[in-house]
Amino acid sequence: MTANPLAPSWLPQPEDSNDLPRAVWPQNAGRAVDGELVLGGVPASDLIARHGTPLYVVDEADARARARGFREAFEREGARIGTGVTVYYAAKAFLTATVAQWMASEGLSIDVCSAGEFAVASAAGVAPARMGFHGNNKSVAEIDEAVGAGIGAIVVDSPVEVERIAAAAERHGRVQAVRLRVNSGVHAHTHDFLATAHEDQKFGISLAEAPAVVASIRSHPNLRFLGLHCHIGSQIFGADGFEQSAARLLGLHAELLAGGEIPELNLGGGFGIAYTSVDDPTPVDVLARQIADIVAVECAGLGIAVPHLAFEPGRVIIGPSTVTLYTVGTVKPVTVSVGEAGAQNHDLTHTEMPTHTDMPTHTDMTGIQSPTAVRTYVSVDGGMSDNARPALYGADYTVRLANRRSGAEPALVRIAGKHCESGDIVVYADYLPGDVEPGDTLAVAATGAYCWSLSSNYNYLGRPPVVAVQGGEARLIMRGETIDDLLSRDPAIARATRKAPTAQSPAAQRVS
Template sequence: MTANPLAPEWLSRPDDANDLPRAVWPTNSARSGTGELELAGVPASGLVRSFGTPLYVVDERDARGRARAFREAFERETARIGSGVTVYYAAKAFLSAAVAEWMAAEGLSLDVCSAGEFAVARAAGVAPARMGYHGNNKSVAEIDEAVEAGVGAIVVDSPIEVERIAAAAERHGRVQAVRLRVNSGVHAHTHDFLATAHEDQKFGIGLSEAPGVVASIRSHPSLRFLGLHCHIGSQIFGSDGFSESAARLLALHADLLAGGDIPELNLGGGFGIAYTTADDPTPVDELARRIADIVSSECERLGIPVPRLAFEPGRVIIGPSAVTLYTVGTIKPVTVSIAEAVVDARTPDEQPAPNERPAPGHPEPATAVRTYVSVDGGMSDNARPALYGADYTVRLANRVSAAEPALVRVAGKHCESGDIVVYADYLPGDVQPGDTLAVAATGAYCWSLSSNYNYLGRPAVVAVSNGEARLIMRGESIDDLLARDPGIASATRRATTAEPTVAAPTPAPAAQRAS
């Protein structure tokens, strides 16, 4: 049977739609003897019974193993070039007390960018000295709190922050370490990068402005300049972008050494992962070796000591470690006219996306069928497809099937045409209401971007390890949502004193109560 002509060019029709590609799924995921998906030894059906759906499930051993592997790879390679490394877990990808504890236990520091993230990390027992504080608009109160607590470093994002941080440090009798975020002019995404002279963005300052800001930092006895910081993009494959950015930063670093010691260079994060089998991210060991080599060679060329390096991985650690479980509600086959092209909800100008067009040379039938499989979540628990056109991989979780693979589009339940969870993948053709679906690689920027759109409660997060599951983030029930609205509370009070008596609200479904 040929592939559906509506399938994007990168998506191959699988021989087995039940397969779990190793590059995409958590390390400890497998099919049980009955065909059910097990995550770290915990059956999907048991997770659904206990916590309902949608449900984020994080493989603890996988997340910790990836954190440890990243740190060890860069420690090994920086030691080889006579330097060292500090690895900060980027909390914005996903943060809970449990995740903060895992990262600290694996020897990572923490990168935070708000009072909320700072509070969670501290409540989890992470020492402020092991944190870096980011943000393009840190409030005076946030800066003051961080300095008073003894935060390890604050990233200066604009010249105005120099005076604010210096004043807070003087007020609390501290010498505060700071980094300066600069824009190297390197923009990277997946395997491509573009080098320019200038950047138009809200973060950081241009390379040409940096010497003046560094001089301002050095003029304050209450500040200590640690070095430059740069972040070139997200979901980056390969090392070319990092290499070009490092070369530009080291040239500036060398010039700034004339004014005093600069102990480190922070090259940021953005390391990519596999969301589908078409993605081919560079292994961490290889990335570490390549980046260390370019830093070493540039420092030798410039005649300067190799600084200590720092990195801020988030997605590459937590992203592949989690899946989201959903329950199928409705299934709708939609006949699409190939001749008129396919309008893709991801494109704001309502033009067909290139990856949705039939492959070159493929015969174009007059029509084809796309099967919409709707689930009980959507853009409120994974905004990335709607925001970025992100692709994901989906599989049946409660069973396997010998049915022929069918192209599906997994849709959410929100009142938006762009509410898509998986734009294109193959599931067994007998997928049916009540089935459990698992979407892979949802650990990063899913829970952290979640919302209550259409008044859906944000899902729970469960950690699994060695056959056991534990709740690490409580889900929101309808009662939680109602409790935030003071108008509802007032109406309820009025109703209880009025005649006739108003019936109590209908209890939430069991799945919502469980979460």
């Protein structure tokens, strides 16, 4: 079959569009004899019958194994170079009380960024001493609550926070451990919105400013300076960025040792995952070895002891463990002029426009003919309200039929949401069997990170439920929102309901 010229150049046409690339899907995803997708031993149809769609499905065993594997790999490599390692799960990626309990039970600490995240982790039973508190604009109230509760560490993001944290520590009679977030100037190879260590952005302070802020921290007897912190970005493949960043941080670390002890160095997170079959992230055990070697070599060159190391993975743990299920509503073939396909493609730099002399042509108003091709738009019952990443970053995803296996030829599809935005795209480009039709179920892989956590009520859709699957059992870990839930937050509707009771909303069921 001839490849569709509208496909981005990086996307290979599969021989079988039913296959599940192992690097992309959860460890316990597969197909039953009849072709239906099975997640953690539970058929997709069983999950949908109980919870509807859209639906986030988390493979618990997969998430736990990734958390445990990351911790063990970095602890092992840390021990090899003579130091210890603390791993914080980055709650911003995906947090429920159940997920926090999984992470804590696998030996991870928790990194939170708001009073809400702190409350969820605390309610899950995670001791505040095992948490770190991030954020570029932590309120005075958030700082006070965290210090009073016994938070393990607070990341100082700007000079004014030194005084705020010191004041809270004095009020509560504590010596509060703090880290200082610095920008190493290393720009990770990622989307600009995801790069977080170059100078012109909201997080942290420059390396040049750091000595003065550290001196300010050390001037307060109720503050303890743990060390420097840096986060160079997200969805990073390889250790090159970490090598450059660690070299700059350790140079500053060595300079600051003259003023007192510095027990640790926090290199952040940002480790990438495979969203498509062509993504090739570095395995965690290899990354751990490479980063440990980088730190050991730099410390030896500076003549300093290797500090305790800390890391903050999120996506690499929870991202691949989760799948989102949708129901197809409409299928619409759209004829596109190949000459203008760049305007239809989200990433021009990765799109090559081949010339095909045997393609159908379109004549525009000037009489000029151009070749055409068909892109099939498959619309589902969710969209940017449950996965904002494609609209925010142009992120790519993988999609497969979940309710059946098909022998039809692969067709290039774009999975669209149901929201009133032309940019409401769930999957920009992938191949599905050409007989995809309304009523089919689709599964989008690797949706654990920054999908539920960025979800919204746009167009008054309720946020979907989350279920965890393991060993053939499924359990609800986050209830989905109903229309009644949404209406209950509007005081005017509540007042009107009290004055003039009406028939019960037909959406005692979940919003879909």
